[in-house]
Amino acid sequence: MAIPANVISSDRVEGTTVYNTAGDKLGSIDDLMIDKLSGQVRYAVMEFGGFLGIGTDRYPIPWSMLKYDTAQEGYVVPLRKETLEGAPKYDDTRIPDYDESYTASINKYYGL
Template sequence: MNSSNIPVLTRLSDTHQTITSDDEDVRGHTVTDRSGNELGKIGDLIVDEVERKVRFLLVEHGGFLGIGEKKSYIPVDAVADVTGDQVRIDRTGQQIADAPTYDPELVEQKEFYDRVYEHYGYAPFWGTGYVYPPFPRLPGRP
């Protein structure tokens, strides 16, 4: 897949897809940085409906009682560990705080994905030689 034909990604909650096993559904799990500092919660998973794979975690962090809350996209490539109700990523809390924000009124989706992957230092999933990391699976895909 090349960058000119990147599939549209959608929130899992906006689709009819499900995670293969309830034990693998990380929505609602606490997210920590590589030092173990709590960053927020996984509000949703951003999925590629064509490949049926999770591409980003949508992490809700900051704010108080929903006011001032920020939502950051984190590539699944950043997931270092999933234990119990916690997902540890291999980046710092500051990197999450400084992540690009997505406003569909201001930036097109492909440009945003490019900026997110660049920010975190990962090769994008549409690049040559990309290998999908171990992560909860949607039914129908290995």
């Protein structure tokens, strides 16, 4: 069965490179956070920093900020690397609860 062109499997999104509008590679998608009630993707969790997966932090970025660029075969976000350095983040051993407080802090940081 073929998947319609306007949807994508989550396993194809995970690992996709994320660039900023200047074309700099920021990281790659590690995970997607999906709203249990609406079924909508709320956040793409991007890996940024570290070396070979060691010391890599995960940055939840509001899904609405990502735009897929077919020429780059990756997602583009209107962020500079310096902006990410102060963004909400966590490591893979301490995944936070995406409760109202945490999601509010993410959305506030990105001005949503």
